[in-house]
Amino acid sequence: xxxxxxxxxxxxxxxxxxxxxxxxxxxPAALTAPCGLLRLDAAGRIESANxxxxxxxxxxxxxxxxxxxxxxxxxxxxxxxxxTHLVPQLRLNGRLDEVSLSLPDREGGLRxxxxxxxxxxxxxxxxxxxxxxxxxxxxxxxxREVALAQTRAHWLAQIERMAEVGAWSWDPAxxxxxxxxxxxxxxxxxPGPADGLDTLLDRLISEPLRGQLRTCLATPETLRQPLDxxxxxxxxxxALRQIRLFCEPLWAxxxxxxxxxxxxxxxxxxxxRQRLWRMAHLDDLTGLANRHYFRxxxxxxxxxxxPLALVLIDIEDFGxxxxxxGADRADAMLQEIGGRLAGLxxxxxxxxxxxxDEFALLLPATDPDAAARGLGAAVAAALDVPLAVSGGAxxxxxxxxxxxxxxxxxxxxxxxxxxKEALSEVKRxxxxxxxxxxxxxxxxxxxxxxxxxxxxxxxEDRIRVWYQPKLRLADGAPDGHEALVRxxxxxxxxxxxxxxxxxxxxxxCATLLDAAVLRxxxxxxxxxxxxxxxxxxxxQGPGLGSGHGLxxxxxxxxxxxxxxxxxxxxxxxxxxxxxxxPAQIELEIVETxxxxxxxxxxxxxxxxxxxxGVRIMLDDFGTGFASLSHLRDLPIDGLKIEKSFVLGLQADxxxxxxxxxxxxxxQALGLRTVAEGVESAEVADLLRGLxxxxxxxxxxxxxxxxxEPLPDPVAEGGAAPLRQGVSD
Ligand code: C2E
Ligand code: MG
Ligand code: MG
Numbered sequence: 001x002x003x004x005x006x007x008x009x010x011x012x013x014x015x016x017x018x019x020x021x022x023x024x025x026x027x028p029a030a031l032t033a034p035c036g037l038l039r040l041d042a043a044g045r046i047e048s049a050n051x052x053x054x055x056x057x058x059x060x061x062x063x064x065x066x067x068x069x070x071x072x073x074x075x076x077x078x079x080x081x082x083x084t085h086l087v088p089q090l091r092l093n094g095r096l097d098e099v100s101l102s103l104p105d106r107e108g109g110l111r112x113x114x115x116x117x118x119x120x121x122x123x124x125x126x127x128x129x130x131x132x133x134x135x136x137x138x139x140x141x142x143x144r145e146v147a148l149a150q151t152r153a154h155w156l157a158q159i160e161r162m163a164e165v166g167a168w169s170w171d172p173a174x175x176x177x178x179x180x181x182x183x184x185x186x187x188x189x190x191p192g193p194a195d196g197l198d199t200l201l202d203r204l205i206s207e208p209l210r211g212q213l214r215t216c217l218a219t220p221e222t223l224r225q226p227l228d229x230x231x232x233x234x235x236x237x238x239a240l241r242q243i244r245l246f247c248e249p250l251w252a253x254x255x256x257x258x259x260x261x262x263x264x265x266x267x268x269x270x271x272x273r274q275r276l277w278r279m280a281h282l283d284d285l286t287g288l289a290n291r292h293y294f295r296x297x298x299x300x301x302x303x304x305x306x307p308l309a310l311v312l313i314d315i316e317d318f319g320x321x322x323x324x325x326g327a328d329r330a331d332a333m334l335q336e337i338g339g340r341l342a343g344l345x346x347x348x349x350x351x352x353x354x355x356x357d358e359f360a361l362l363l364p365a366t367d368p369d370a371a372a373r374g375l376g377a378a379v380a381a382a383l384d385v386p387l388a389v390s391g392g393a394x395x396x397x398x399x400x401x402x403x404x405x406x407x408x409x410x411x412x413x414x415x416x417x418x419x420k421e422a423l424s425e426v427k428r429x430x431x432x433x434x435x436x437x438x439x440x441x442x443x444x445x446x447x448x449x450x451x452x453x454x455x456x457x458x459x460e461d462r463i464r465v466w467y468q469p470k471l472r473l474a475d476g477a478p479d480g481h482e483a484l485v486r487x488x489x490x491x492x493x494x495x496x497x498x499x500x501x502x503x504x505x506x507x508x509c510a511t512l513l514d515a516a517v518l519r520x521x522x523x524x525x526x527x528x529x530x531x532x533x534x535x536x537x538x539x540q541g542p543g544l545g546s547g548h549g550l551x552x553x554x555x556x557x558x559x560x561x562x563x564x565x566x567x568x569x570x571x572x573x574x575x576x577x578x579x580x581x582p583a584q585i586e587l588e589i590v591e592t593x594x595x596x597x598x599x600x601x602x603x604x605x606x607x608x609x610x611x612x613g614v615r616i617m618l619d620d621f622g623t624g625f626a627s628l629s630h631l632r633d634l635p636i637d638g639l640k641i642e643k644s645f646v647l648g649l650q651a652d653x654x655x656x657x658x659x660x661x662x663x664x665x666x667q668a669l670g671l672r673t674v675a676e677g678v679e680s681a682e683v684a685d686l687l688r689g690l691x692x693x694x695x696x697x698x699x700x701x702x703x704x705x706x707x708e709p710l711p712d713p714v715a716e717g718g719a720a721p722l723r724q725g726v727s728d
Contacts, residue, residue: 035130042123044069058106078102094119164265169258170197172220186243186265188235203233220249220256241267283353285331286338294352294360301362302412308405309372311361312419313379316397316431318357325390332389340382368404376400376433399426400433450500451509457487463516464488466703467550470696473688480552482696483521484703485513510558521553522578524706554586559593568605572612582613588640589616591624607635631669639666643677649686663691
């Protein structure tokens with residue numbers, strides 16, 4: 001904006017003795033001001049003129065100041081207008097406001113000006129001449145600035161609305177609160193003349209915070225840092241909101257003149273924050289902590305010195321519950337369980353659902369052993385109460401693994417792993433609750449060693465297969481062999497499954513082992529004289545070197561192998577690749593496969609294998625859980641009786657009737673019968689008398705290796721390793 005020459009005049013009188021610099025009386029800016037400035041004495045002579053005016057008329061200041069009067073500058077018409085009309089008006093009113101007057105310019109043309117004038121105290125006058133066209137530009141500029149200011153105000157209001165922010169200012173001396181519309185909106189108020197600090201503070205929910213803030217603002221001089229706090233407010237219509245309040249004192253003349261700040265409605269942001277937090281940390285089904293939150297909480301807890309009790313809980317048979325009641329009601333049961341578990345924890349306890357039906361409780365306790373056991377007992381009791389959502393039909397049991405910090409592990413991962421292993425052991429033992437200590441710890445150590453032993457042997461190709469002959473009892477003719485796995489250690493010592501039985505329980509390990517054995521067996525069956533393609537019962541014992549006839553080979557397959565792949569496809573493909581007839585293979589499967597995994601896929605797989613010529617025998621029959629309906633319905637070829645019945649045949653007279661009954665049952669169902677563990681001719685005679693078809697045992701021959709070095713199974717196109725997800 002140009003300086004206002006008329007107001008400048010009041011503060012600084014021009015020096016009449018220095019006409020050339022007289023325009024400086026308007027201040028330095030007047031020289032370059034975009035308007036002409038003139039002072040006339042009482043006689044109308046020009047006392048001073050600024051550079052702009054001199055430039056307009058094209059004369060130096062020296063020719064103008066003190067030499068001319070304004071009328072002398074004007075055109076005849078302008079002069080007349082000035083002298084007859086404007087001068088009397090100026091004298092009469094003491095002022096002229098923006099009258100139009102044309103000034104000749106240096107090019108001989110006329111410059112239309114808007115003249116404003118004031119009479120001076122000395123009887124002269126001070127004039128400001130604006131170019132009419134420039135004035136127009138000024139007006140446009142001004143209008144633009146006004147529009148911009150309005151736009152800015154509008155933007156500010158929009159920003160306030162969008163950001164949920166309102167601005168406020170408080171005058172402590174007057175206790176006057178001023179605020180933007182948005183600020184009053186946020187507080188749920190209408191602005192009123194009597195708004196003071198209380199208007200703001202009355203909305204706060206927390207009394208301590210209100211008091212604190214009041215004290216703080218009562219002595220704003222003590223506010224060294226801007227105040228920034230979050231608080232809950234209640235609007236007059238009862239709505240709860242969360243606000244963030246920021247303010248700082250503004251100092252003037254050594255005192256706090258105003259406290260100025262903003263208030264931000266963070267209700268939605270906080271709700272979003274909370275929702276995100278819940279999504280990231282809580283299990284959406286039970287509302288308990290999720291696995292991730294549990295882990296971070298455990299980490300934080302283990303960083304402290306306070307002892308902790310950790311209980312991992314696995315609901316027994318929840319799969320069956322799910323199956324029986326359907327997913328929705330099972331979910332409702334998990335919710336109820338979660339609620340019960342959380343209800344067991346005193347202050348400071350932490351409950352989480354880790355996955356599915358697995359929960360964890362963590363509790364700081366001075367005696368963590370006792371606390372963990374106490375919690376374990378409480379969990380068992382809580383689950384023993386029938387679940388309401390099941391209509392009282394379901395009482396649950398849980399297996400629980402316990403661990404105490406720091407005794408069972410200082411690092412959170414180690415502590416958790418310990419409880420997890422304790423849980424696995426407890427589950428393996430059929431349920432209960434325990435720490436992984438003492439005998440249980442020794443068992444786990446043995447299992448780890450067994451697993452390592454088998455894994456290393458598979459990796460280093462130290463797996464071998466020994467063969468034990470089977471004979472037909474009726475005529476003593478060979479009836480194939482059973483393949484039995486052996487491991488040679490690095491020193492060449494041989495060991496059998498009894499030495500690493502735990503490894504066969506490990507799904508991964510058992511699967512690896514079975515695949516290695518199958519590769520060996522298929523390779524052996526392809527060797528000349530093995531009887532490949534000749535049909536069962538055509539060869540002699542395996543220890544005879546080349547020319548031996550293995551006949552049909554019975555291969556033990558763990559339930560883990562059967563479950564983890566499309567086993568039928570895998571086996572048939574391996575047989576085809578090796579060029580071995582399916583009629584050369586018999587599978588020995590254990591009863592638990594049938595009881596636990598009587599899935600249609602498995603049954604269909606067995607049927608497919610049988611149709612191809614593979615025989616399926618139920619191994620160790622008699623001690624497991626196979627029911628008679630399994631024998632009736634499942635696609636199997638025969639029963640291999642658990643050897644303890646045979647080994648105890650002579651010592652315990654109760655074995656014979658059991659064996660007789662089994663043979664009769666098998667015959668009635670068209671199933672073959674094999675007795676293993678035959679150690680003497682007497683037992684063989686007894687079994688023959690009982691009606692058994694086939695026998696196997698030390699009496700006929702021990703498991704033996706093939707004499708010749710075995711060919712490389714991979715090079716021979718043997719079976720690929722069993723892997724999860726392998727399908728044909
Ligand atoms: P199984 O399938 O019941 O095998 C018979 C076991 O009885 C073999 O023990 C065999 O050596 C032993 N045996 C044979 N005749 C007699 C006898 O007259 N008296 C006595 N006391 N024992 C006899 P082994 O080789 O130690 O195998 C033990 C178990 O390991 C097998 O029981 C089978 O369940 C498992 N197994 C063996 N090889 C494999 C395999 O390749 N894969 C899988 N998954 N398991 C295998
Ligand atoms: Mg067997
Ligand atoms: Mg057996």
